[in-house]
Amino acid sequence: MLRLSALYRYPLKSGKPEILQSIGLDKLGLAGDRRWMLVDEASGRFLTQRAEAKMSLLSALWNAQGGLTLSAPGLAALDVPLPEADSDLRGVTIWRDTLRVPDAGDAAARWVSDFIGKPTRLVQVPLDRARMTQAGYGREDDQVAFADGFPLLLIGEASLEDLVQKVGRPLEMLRFRPNLVIEGSAAFAEDGWKRIRIGDVEFRVVKPCSRCILTTIDPQTGERSADREPLATLQKYRAQADGAMFGQNLVNDSNGQLEVGMPVEILE
Incomplete structure (x- = not known):
């Protein structure tokens, strides 16, 4: 069977x-699968392990408030609240798709930038802003x-x-x-x-x-x-x-x- x-x-x-x-x-x-993503701050281009292998060590777990808890070796854990669906929108590119999605804010950006080693933003996609x-x-x-x-x-x-x-x-x-x-x-x-x-x-x-x-x-x-x-x-x-x-x-x-x-x- x-x-x-x-x-x-x-x-x-x-x-x-x-x-x-x-x-x-x-x-x-x-529910909740790959709703968050790291992007290069300047270009909005998505980041993955293909170019940033260290991302395999980055833990990003759902927390009780509906946001994300980030943790990684050498960094203190950070709780990131779920951003509002229509505020602080950032233009991002994933493969051939471009879209505008909520940015998780400056505190999250500082944390992920420290981890990646260059200016990086954390973004989230609500259901009504999904790609085809x-x-x-x-x-x-x-x-x-x-x-x-x-x-x-x-x-x-x-x-x-x-x-x-x-x-x-x-x-x-x-x-x-x-x-x-x-x-x-x-x-x-x-x-x-x-x-x-x-x-x-x-x-x-x-x-x-x-x-x-x-x-x-x-x-x-x-x-x-x-x-x-x-x-x-x-x-x-x-x-x-x-x-x-x-x-x-x-x-x-x-x-x-x-x-x-x-x-x-x-x-x-």
Whole structure:
């Protein structure tokens, strides 16, 4: 039987994950997932581990007031309140998208600038300021927060096991930053799924996930692997026209609740 074996949320894009037992969904995927982002102060361009590998050490967790609690080695923790949806808007760029979103304020900016080592701002995206998903996939009204292209990423445990065997050393699932992990399927079975149901929630499988240099960063230390693994191996046996594929991007069609251990049903 297929079941949901792990749930991960990333409140800050490219920050450390939250390991969850249950979570609700909204129209942008897991509630609170990648709703915050760091941007270069001058250009508004988004920052990720691709250029700032140390972000793997940056913890950004939801706090009881609805904001974010930032912590990192060598810095005192900082509680950041949720900014008002229509005040202090800042123009930002993520990939080809430009949008205006609330800035988290100067105290947060000083903290993240100290961590990154250059002038940086922290921004947040409300539901009504979300982007559209990558053109050409899914439906015209599908939306996403600050995730690269789609609200959710799913990976099968057997797919990682297959990759581990080929690379020849252990690899953490969190190198690949999934939201949903499935056990009980064959390696890369998710490549053939079109629609699935977990609990009362149906998901559309819209596009394979093209992997990048971020997969070579150790999520515990922030260090890059000198041999470019596991990306080098993925490029040998999982290459397509758009890159080396690992995992599937999903869009949820309702806003139910997920819990680790729930059965997974393949609808199509």
